[in-house]
Amino acid sequence: MNRSTIEDIVLNVKKPVVFHNLEIPWECFKHTFEEWLSWLYDACPSLAFDSGTLQNGTRPQWERTRTKVQMTAKDFYRDASAHQGHFNDNWASYSYRSIRELPPECRAGVDFGVLGFPDVAEDVSFWIGSKGAHTACHYDTYGCNIVVQVFGRKSWLLFPPEAKLHRSRVPYEESSVYCEENFYSPASYSTVIALENDAYYVVLEPGMVLVIPPKWWHYVETLECSLNFNTWLPLESDxxxxxxxxxxxxxxxxxxxxxxxxxxxxxxxxxxxxxxxxxxxxxxxxxxxxxxxxxxxxxxxxxxxxGHPTNYLSQNVLDGLLETWVDFVTTVDKLENHEFFHMMKTNGRRFDPDLNRxxxxxxxxxxxxxxxxxxxxxxxxxxxxxxxxxxxxxxxx
Structure with missing residues (x-):
């Protein structure tokens, strides 16, 4: 699959897609997560990780509710590995960081040119997390998000822009619009259940690439110790x-x-x-x-x-590309109603009414x-x- 075809698909899809079986020649894919973290440790012996609880209260776990935990990259991996991917009843994350913070060994070869976007250069973020680390459900106000999973697995629950979630600019973050619903709180179910026909879900595994079109809502949770890189492509429409x-x-x-x-x-x-x-x-x-x-x-x-042009291919041409390259790119599956309800029921087991009173x-x-x-x-x-x-x-x- 050539880079030009990947670029055309990325800039024209209206629903999230996943690329797989691509040859991504980044050095990090040739090593283990433990080796990668050891290089980070050599350059930065101590890091300020965000930490939160695996249990959930009525409201989303906003960043203001998290604590900072100073630890080394090696300690992070050791402690998370000792507790099935998390820290007892908590999770840890060192995420939404610029690739410029990484030592040369950790960022060697990381280049989105392999996906058709050589102009991205260093406008790349990296995300490290233990089991349970997550970002509250939100959409990005501009850009097209491309995520490359390197180590571990992360789940992505996505909703289209028109989904009836309750927008909030509080907490305020430039370019991010959050929703008020917490997918782990029964108090939100009356609203969330109205979305059973709009929920898309995928688990990213190493080597997979997720494309999130503009303004798609997404809730992301780490399923095991993981690392991914992402970039937001600037668009003409931004x-x-x-x-x-x-x-x-x-x-x-x-x-x-x-x-x-x-x-x-x-x-x-x-x-x-x-x-x-x-x-x-x-x-x-x-x-x-x-x-x-x-x-x-x-x-x-x-x-x-x-920025990049978008929607310049007709739907027929785009459908033809997706059909031709089905071995390399697939549309993210929409959850069946019963699958969505089962997910909500499972999530409810992590609800603690004593949190966030x-x-x-x-x-x-x-x-x-x-x-x-x-x-x-x-x-x-x-x-x-x-x-x-x-x-x-x-x-x-």
Whole structure:
């Protein structure tokens, strides 16, 4: 299967697909996970892992509820291996990290050019986790996500963009929209069960490559000690979403000016807390003006350089490619209703009603969360963006 064909499929599929049986000449595939971690240990003797509980409360395990555990890569592997892939009743993760942090041995040969995207360069993240490590269900506001599984296995539960999940911009993270549902809480089942016809599921194993089209919801959980790399391909269509994200950040930033520290920790994801004042509101406004200019009709030629084109193949041509290369690429399976219900029932065994009990502080923060979600509702953001783009055409043409 040549790189050009892979590129065409990646940029045109409207449902998640998995590539398999590809020859990915990355050095990490020639070694064991333990060897790979030993190289990381030699370069970084101590790492700050995120840790959370295998049990789940009523709400999702937001990053603010996690703790930091200092340990070595070797200790991580030893302890996780000693407890069937996890740490007693907890999990550990060193994830969403730039490949630039890795020593040369760990990143040798990692190049998405083999999948048809040599321009990705170092815009790559790596994810290390023990059994139970996960990210809350969310979608990425722009880009097409490509995931390469190197060691271990991870499960992916996916829903299409139109799925009736409850969006939330709290906790706020630039380019990520979370949902309020927790797939391990019976309290969410009345909402989640309405999705039984929209659930897609796949378990990634070493060597498999998952493509997640724009705005597909995904909940990801590690099934055993694992490592994967991913990248988000910039798309021509991202300019509109960059405008929407800039507007959202301005709203959240302005609303948060007078919030107490405890509420800020509720509203913002931890990785956003370290840069609350960067960029400034004036810088964001300048960025917004620039994006609006690029969106104007006389700037279209610039967009071709900003991201990859999408949806340029007809459905018939795409179907033909998928049929021709069925030994190398398959669409992620949709769960049957009974499979989805069985998954929810199994997940419920990890529910602990004593976790995440509401406190007075949480109830106070709920008011801020409600106000931000109303102000950042996607329909309101869309109308604001369209209005600004319309005005901008008059100003810039």
């Amino acid at each position: 300019t509109e979403e960059h405008i929407s994200e800039c507007l959202t950040r301005l709203i959240v930033k302005d609303y948060s000016k007078h919030l107490p520290a405890s509420s800020l920790r509720h509203v913002f994801n931890p990785n956003e807390l370290t840069s609350l004042d960067v960029p400034s509101s004036s810088e964001l406004q300048n960025t917004l003006r620039y994006l609006l200019e690029q969106q104007s009709s006389n700037k279209r030629q610039h967009l071709a350089k900003a 509401s406190s007075d502080e949480e109830e106070t923060n709920a008011a801020a969360e409600h106000a931000i979600n109303l102000s950042c509702h996607p329909d309101l953001i869309r109308l604001t963006r369209e209005s600004l783009v319309g005005e901008n055409k008059i100003n810039f043409e």
